[in-house]
Amino acid sequence: MTDDDDRFGLYAADAQDIIIDGCRLICTCPACPEQYDVFDDSTREQIGYLRLRHGWFRADVxxxxxxxxxxxxxxxDGAFDEDERMGYxxxxxxxxxxxxxxxPL
Incomplete structure (x- = not known):
């Protein structure tokens, strides 16, 4: 295994990454704003960006x-309440x- 085998963009795979439905969420900032880069776990392609700031959460592609x-x-507000994070x-x-x-349109 080379050093690049566990890379997702600029990030190395980590035990704290969140895996949801074949997507790897890498937390790039834990609070103010809480944000994640989202990668397809099989292709390692970045497919999204998640951000929670000032009580507004969005997903960009x-x-x-x-x-x-x-x-x-x-x-x-700048971070999810623990009981709501996984749902959102x-x-x-x-x-x-x-x-x-x-x-595509």
């Missing part, structure tokens, strides 16, 4: 500043996957 495909208003992250990943499967 394929990266920060791209098209917003999901928005929500969680209780957390899962919904955002589902929105990213649905966007990738929809035909």
């Amino acid at each position: 394929p990266a920060c500043g791209g098209e917003t495909v999901y928005e929500a208003d969680p209780h957390g 992250l899962t919904d955002a990943v589902k929105a990213i996957q649905a966007h990738r499967q929809s035909p």
